[in-house]
Amino acid sequence: xxxxxxxxxxxxxxxxxxxxxxxxxxxxxxxxxxxxxxxxxxxxxxxxxxxxxxxxxxxxxxxxxxxxxxxxxxxxxxxxxxxxxxxxxxxxxxxxxxxxxxxxxxxxxxxxxxxxxxxxxxxxxxxxxxxxxxxxxxxxxxxxxxxxxxxxxxxxxxxxxxxxxxxxxxxxxxxxxxxxxxxxxxxxxxxxxxxxxxxxx
Amino acid sequence: xxxxxxxxxxxxxxxxxxxxxxxxxxxxxxxxxxxxxxxxxxxxxxxxxxxxxxxxxxxxxxxxxxxxxxxxxxxxxxxxxxxxxxxxxxxxxxxxxxxxxxxxxxxxxxxxxxxxxxxxxxxxxxxxxxxxxxxxxxxxxxxxxxxxxxxxxxxxxxxxxxxxxxxxxxxxxxxxxxxxxxxxxxxxxxxxxxxxxxxxx
Amino acid sequence: xxxxxxxxxxxxxxxxxxxxxxxxxxxxxxxxxxxxxxxxxxxxxxxxxxxxxxxxxxxxxxxxxxxxxxxxxxxxxxxxxxxxxxxxxxxxxxxxxxxxxxxxxxxxxxxxxxxxxxxxxxxxxxxxxxxxxxxxxxxxxxxxxxxxxxxxxxxxxxxxxxxxxxxxxxxxxxxxxxxxxxxxxxxxxxxxxxxxxxxxx
Amino acid sequence: xxxxxxxxxxxxxxxxxxxxxxxxxxxxxxxxxxxxxxxxxxxxxxxxxxxxxxxxxxxxxxxxxxxxxxxxxxxxxxxxxxxxxxxxxxxxxxxxxxxxxxxxxxxxxxxxxxxxxxxxxxxxxxxxxxxxxxxxxxxxxxxxxxxxxxxxxxxxxxxxxxxxxxxxxxxxxxxxxxxxxxxxxxxxxxxxxxxxxxxxx
Numbered sequence: 001x002x003x004x005x006x007x008x009x010x011x012x013x014x015x016x017x018x019x020x021x022x023x024x025x026x027x028x029x030x031x032x033x034x035x036x037x038x039x040x041x042x043x044x045x046x047x048x049x050x051x052x053x054x055x056x057x058x059x060x061x062x063x064x065x066x067x068x069x070x071x072x073x074x075x076x077x078x079x080x081x082x083x084x085x086x087x088x089x090x091x092x093x094x095x096x097x098x099x100x101x102x103x104x105x106x107x108x109x110x111x112x113x114x115x116x117x118x119x120x121x122x123x124x125x126x127x128x129x130x131x132x133x134x135x136x137x138x139x140x141x142x143x144x145x146x147x148x149x150x151x152x153x154x155x156x157x158x159x160x161x162x163x164x165x166x167x168x169x170x171x172x173x174x175x176x177x178x179x180x181x182x183x184x185x186x187x188x189x190x191x192x193x194x195x196x197x198x199x200x201x
Numbered sequence: 202x203x204x205x206x207x208x209x210x211x212x213x214x215x216x217x218x219x220x221x222x223x224x225x226x227x228x229x230x231x232x233x234x235x236x237x238x239x240x241x242x243x244x245x246x247x248x249x250x251x252x253x254x255x256x257x258x259x260x261x262x263x264x265x266x267x268x269x270x271x272x273x274x275x276x277x278x279x280x281x282x283x284x285x286x287x288x289x290x291x292x293x294x295x296x297x298x299x300x301x302x303x304x305x306x307x308x309x310x311x312x313x314x315x316x317x318x319x320x321x322x323x324x325x326x327x328x329x330x331x332x333x334x335x336x337x338x339x340x341x342x343x344x345x346x347x348x349x350x351x352x353x354x355x356x357x358x359x360x361x362x363x364x365x366x367x368x369x370x371x372x373x374x375x376x377x378x379x380x381x382x383x384x385x386x387x388x389x390x391x392x393x394x395x396x397x398x399x400x401x402x
Numbered sequence: 403x404x405x406x407x408x409x410x411x412x413x414x415x416x417x418x419x420x421x422x423x424x425x426x427x428x429x430x431x432x433x434x435x436x437x438x439x440x441x442x443x444x445x446x447x448x449x450x451x452x453x454x455x456x457x458x459x460x461x462x463x464x465x466x467x468x469x470x471x472x473x474x475x476x477x478x479x480x481x482x483x484x485x486x487x488x489x490x491x492x493x494x495x496x497x498x499x500x501x502x503x504x505x506x507x508x509x510x511x512x513x514x515x516x517x518x519x520x521x522x523x524x525x526x527x528x529x530x531x532x533x534x535x536x537x538x539x540x541x542x543x544x545x546x547x548x549x550x551x552x553x554x555x556x557x558x559x560x561x562x563x564x565x566x567x568x569x570x571x572x573x574x575x576x577x578x579x580x581x582x583x584x585x586x587x588x589x590x591x592x593x594x595x596x597x598x599x600x601x602x603x
Numbered sequence: 604x605x606x607x608x609x610x611x612x613x614x615x616x617x618x619x620x621x622x623x624x625x626x627x628x629x630x631x632x633x634x635x636x637x638x639x640x641x642x643x644x645x646x647x648x649x650x651x652x653x654x655x656x657x658x659x660x661x662x663x664x665x666x667x668x669x670x671x672x673x674x675x676x677x678x679x680x681x682x683x684x685x686x687x688x689x690x691x692x693x694x695x696x697x698x699x700x701x702x703x704x705x706x707x708x709x710x711x712x713x714x715x716x717x718x719x720x721x722x723x724x725x726x727x728x729x730x731x732x733x734x735x736x737x738x739x740x741x742x743x744x745x746x747x748x749x750x751x752x753x754x755x756x757x758x759x760x761x762x763x764x765x766x767x768x769x770x771x772x773x774x775x776x777x778x779x780x781x782x783x784x785x786x787x788x789x790x791x792x793x794x795x796x797x798x799x800x801x802x803x804x
Contacts, residue, residue: 005610005670007206012414012618015213020626022293023221027300038310056293060286064279067206078667082788085663092625092659099630109641185283208407213615216414223494224422228501239511257494261487265480268407386484409608417615424695425623429702440712458695462688466681469608587685 003076006084010066013088017095018059021052024099048102051114054177055098061184062091062121072141073132080135083128090121111166111173118177119159126152155180204277207285211267214289218296219260222253225300249303252315255378256299262385263292263322273342274333284332288325294318312367312374319378320360327353356381405478408486412468415490419497420461423454426501450504453516456579457500463586464493464523474543475534485533489526495519513568513575520579521561528554557582606679609687613669616691620698621662624655627702651705654717657780658701664787665694665724675744676735686734690727696720714769714776721780722762729755758783 025048028041066087073080097117100110129152133140146152158180162173226249229242267288274281298318301311330353334344347353359381363374427450430443468489475482499519502512531554535542548554560582564575628651631644669690676683700720703713732755736743749755761783765776 005614008209008611009614009618009666011206011210012213012615013622015210016217016619016622018289019214019217019221019293020622022296023224023626024630025294025297027225027297027304038308042310042314053290056286056290060283063210063286064282067282081667081670082663085659088621089656089659092622093628095625096628096630103630107641109645113645209410212407212411213414216411217418219490220415220418220422220494223497224425226495226498228426228498228505239509243511243515254491257487257491261484264411264487265483268483410611413608413612414615417612418619420691421616421619421623421695424698425626427696427699429627429699429706440710444712444716455692458688458692462685465612466684469684 003070003073006076006081007070010084010088011063014059014063014066014091017091018056018063021055021059021095021098024048024095024102025052047105048099051098051102051105054181055094057181057185058118059091059094061181062087062125065125065184069129069132069142072145073136075135077131077135079131080128083124083131087121087124087128090117090124093117094121106170108166108170111170112163115159115162115166115173115177118180119156119163122152122156122159126156151183155183204271204274207277207282208268208271211285211289212264215260215264215267215292218292219257219264222256222260222296222299225249225296225303226253248306249300252299252303252306255382256295258382258386259319260292260295262382263288263326266326266385270330270333270343273346274337276336278332278336280332281329281336284325284329288322288329291318291322291325295322307371309367309371312371313364316360316363316367316374316378319381320357320364323353323357323360327357352384356384405472405475408478408483409469409472412486412490413465416461416465416468416493419493420458420465423457423461423497423500426450426497426504427454449507450501453500453504453507456583457496459583459587460520461493461496463583464489464527467527467586471531471534471544474547475538477537479533479537481533482530482537485526485530489523489530492519492523492526496523508572510568510572513572514565517561517564517568517575517579520582521558521565524554524558524561528558553585557585606673606676609679609684610670610673613687613691614666617662617666617669617694620694621659621666624658624662624698624701627651627698627705628655650708651702654701654705654708657784658697660784660788661721662694662697664784665690665728668728668787672732672735672745675748676739678738680734680738682734683731683738686727686731690724690731693720693724693727697724709773711769711773714773715766718762718765718769718776718780721783722759722766725755725759725762729759754786758786 025045028044094117097110097114101114104110129142129146133143136142158176162176165176166173226246229245295318298311298315302315305311330343330347334341337343359377363377366377367374427447430446496519499512499516503516506512531544531548535545538544560578564578567578568575628648631647697720700713700717704717707713732745732749736746739745761779765779768779769776
């Protein structure tokens with residue numbers, strides 16, 4: 001039951017994060033003539049829209065992974081609870097960095113800061129994963145499920161590279177962010193398969 | 202349990218979408234004399250109010266249908282999860298399109314964009330429905346429940362017609378949006394009846 | 403289970419309504435010197451604060467009553483679902499009316515509109531109550547619990563009186579709103595008592 | 604079940620409070636040249652960021668303690684319900700005070716008001732704790748778990764001291780707020796230990 005409440009709270013926070021990001025899509029107000037509101041107004045919103053799409057996918061991936069991770073967890077300790085809050089803290093900065101990148105999509109600093117927050121969230125996820133594995137003891141279901149965890153190791157390296165590269169070309173950094181998102185979107189059935197195995201012995 | 206968490210997350214996102222739309226009802230500040238705040242200020246808000254009412258009903262319909270759809274579902278696969286997030290993505294744009302239509306209710310572009318988002322949400326719903334039916338296998342409860350699904354097929358056609366028609370007359374498009382909403386508001390007992398049948402064999 | 407999901411959705415919407423109202427407490431920015439931010443800035447916020455407190459209590463009362471009402475309900479029909487959404491719609495206007503009254507607390511129109519929304523919410527609650535009683539059949543637990551329902555009948559009358567009286571004196575209307583809130587805050591153990599009776603026969 | 608719904612509602616409100624605070628991290632818009640958005644813009648946000656971090660931790664602590672407190676509770680009375688809403692009310696003011704301190708971090712009044720809201724929340728928590736203990740009767744699990752409750756008694760004293768001290772030096776008050784947060788972050792296994800004991804007799 002404890003676990004359920006932590007899941008519910010995380011779901012609530014993630015649901016709010018994913019939704020308030022859309023508030024940055026400010027309604028364009030055509031100054032001269034409201035009847036002329038048109039596609040030109042929308043075009044200005046395109047960078048904000050694309051950064052919204054990317055961040056939406058990232059939050060979706062985190063929700064999905066968090067979901068799988070807790071599926072293999074039974075009890076929640078104080079350490080796991082604070083590790084979850086730590087992860088939620090960095091995810092809660094997504095609306096800010098998303099909006100900043102959207103408003104200044106060619107400036108290197110916002111893109112680098114976006115990468116920093118992604119990096120911190122990845123580190124927080126890593127800490128949470130290890131807090132759960134430590135609590136589950138050796139032969140932990142989660143430990144076996146993630147295996148070598150190459151995705152979990154490659155992603156922070158990509159973010160780490162994207163931060164200085166933003167000052168060279170923001171497009172390289174953007175490309176790295178999209179690459180990592182696609183990496184995780186490709187279904188990862190490791191945990192699902194292991195759970196399935198265990199259930200039909 | 203997996204299903205419950207997806208339902209809870211969807212409920213959270215839908216609850217936030219339906220509620221933050223009201224933030225677009227900006228409090229009018231009478232510049233000259235605050236004691237004169239009056240009905241004239243409210244009149245300016247009428248278009249925003251009506252677009253809020255319409256979008257509230259649409260989100261309510263989606264929540265209702267989503268609710269019924271998942272009632273007939275047991276397990277959630279990765280595909281169903283991402284199909285749900287895809288639907289939530291398009292629904293999350295409702296606050297933006299609602300506010301834009303409200304602020305420029307006679308301009309064709311916002312009305313056409315409103316129709317586009319409705320169309321994309323309908324397509325996302327269709328994809329989700331098929332992901333669930335595919336998972337349930339032949340003789341799927343949901344497949345039998347929706348039957349010919351004429352509502353699900355007529356709605357996107359109406360949205361598709363409303364998009365170009367907005368440039369002719371926004372009132373025709375608005376009429377189509379209201380028509381589809383009424384279509385779904387009329388109670389649809391298909392799934393309820395089938396579930397009832399199954400429970401008392 | 404159906405009932406649980408409607409409760410969860412309502413809880414989500416009510417939690418958001420009660421929380422976003424606080425966004426109207428805009429942070430005062432001392433234009434001249436930020437080091438002089440002081441109590442004078444807070445004084446300007448007092449009307450907004452008081453309207454926030456009142457609306458917070460109203461949403462709390464609705465949540466509490468909704469909670470009790472659904473406690474005596476087992477199944478949720480389409481009618482009950484839409485009656486709940488109808489109630490949530492009027493409650494979702496609270497942040498707007500609260501902010502408008504707060505910004506123009508001496509102007510009669512905002513106070514009258516505040517009363518209108520309270521009245522509509524009370525009517526929506528009444529409709530929901532009857533939808534549940536109708537579904538529960540004669541000898542409904544809820545029907546016996548509410549009895550003559552004098553509070554439920556007196557409240558809309560007070561709101562109805564407060565609307566025109568606001569144009570006479572906003573203080574009378576404000577007084578009526580506070581009076582009704584106190585009426586409901588005084589613990590109402592009708593349903594609790596009946597449930598207790600039933601459980602220990 | 605009643606208890607579950609109160610937990611769910613509290614979780615919803617706390618999830619929203621913890622998340623909407625981030626909306627105060629306003630995206631800086633470089634007026635002259637959007638390509639020059641840089642670290643200088645971020646530096647201006649540092650005070651807002653630090654007050655956000657502190658408030659995030661405070662809400663996390665309240666959520667955590669609320670969680671433990673209700674773990675040892677079975678039934679929810681009207682008194683407990685309103686004591687919870689009272690606590691949520693004061694916590695709902697966190698986004699406002701956090702933003703005000705962030706915007707005027709050297710001004711004494713916002714810091715003192717921040718302390719007042721912390722004090723009121725601590726008092727509300729104390730009232731809630733006693734409402735639960737009263738309902739549980741003598742030998743209450745919660746009463747034994749909290750014991751002398753020196754943390755619960757020291758915290759309001761620190762807030763009380765921080766309020767007038769802010770007019771002397773805001774840094775002393777800030778230090779007290781950070782001190783209390785650290786006090787609670789250090790894991791408090793009192794309730795956990797007692798529950799563990801009871802479960803394995």
